[in-house]
Amino acid sequence: MDPTLQELLDGIGPRLRRIRQDRRLRLEDVAEATGLSVSTLSRLESGKRRPTLDLLLPLAGVYRLALDHLIGAPPTGDPRAHLTPHRADTRTRLDAVVVPLTTYPGRLQVFKQILGPTSEPPVLVTHHGHAWFYVLAGRVRLLLGDTERLLQPGDTADFDAGEPHWFGPANDRPAEILHLFGPHGDRFTQPD
CATH class of the missing domain: 1.10.260.40 (lambda repressor-like DNA-binding domains)
Structure with missing residues (x-):
C-alpha cells in the first residue's frame, strides 16, 4: 500500500x-x-x-x-476555487491582498486584488504576459509607459505587461480589481 x-x-x-x-x-x-x-x-x-x-x-x-x-484527506483535483487570500509582495512596493480565483499553472490566471494605498513613489515594472483588469471599487491610477489613466468602478484596462507599467489606488483609500493575467501574452477580446 x-x-x-x-x-x-x-x-x-x-x-x-x-x-x-x-x-x-x-x-x-x-x-x-x-x-x-x-x-x-x-x-x-x-x-x-x-x-x-x-x-x-x-x-x-x-x-x-x-x-x-x-x-483529514489531502486536497484533490477539486475544480472549485478555494478563495484563500494572501498578502502579495509586489515588485512595485504596493501593499496588496490577492484572492486567487483559478489555479491553472502556466495558464490564464484570474484573481481579485485589493490594492492598499502607499506613500511610496510608483515603480514601473515589465514582465512577460498580458494583463486585463476591471475596477470593482475605489479609484485606480494606471501608469502605462508615459501615459497615466484614472479608472473608476466599472472601468477596465488591457495592456501588454512587457510595457513599463504600475497601478495602484488613485488616493489614500484601497481599490479592488478583478485581474486576469495571461503569462504567455494571451489577449482578451470581446466578440463583435
Whole structure:
C-alpha cells in the first residue's frame, strides 16, 4: 500500500478521538447519536477497527463535517476555487491582498486584488504576459509607459505587461480589481 495512504488511514482513529474530545462528547453520546456501539467507536478511535463508510458517514453527520475533513484527506483535483487570500509582495512596493480565483499553472490566471494605498513613489515594472483588469471599487491610477489613466468602478484596462507599467489606488483609500493575467501574452477580446 502507498505509504501516504497508510499514514492517512492510521491517523483517522486518533483524529476522530480529537474531534470528539474537542466537542466535549463522550463515546456514549456519539454512540447514541449515530446508532453505533460504544465498543465499535472505541475500537475505531484506537485504530483497532478499520474505518469504513458505514462508520464514517454517521460520524460526519454528528460532527457536521465533510467526510474529507473528518478523515483529514489531502486536497484533490477539486475544480472549485478555494478563495484563500494572501498578502502579495509586489515588485512595485504596493501593499496588496490577492484572492486567487483559478489555479491553472502556466495558464490564464484570474484573481481579485485589493490594492492598499502607499506613500511610496510608483515603480514601473515589465514582465512577460498580458494583463486585463476591471475596477470593482475605489479609484485606480494606471501608469502605462508615459501615459497615466484614472479608472473608476466599472472601468477596465488591457495592456501588454512587457510595457513599463504600475497601478495602484488613485488616493489614500484601497481599490479592488478583478485581474486576469495571461503569462504567455494571451489577449482578451470581446466578440463583435
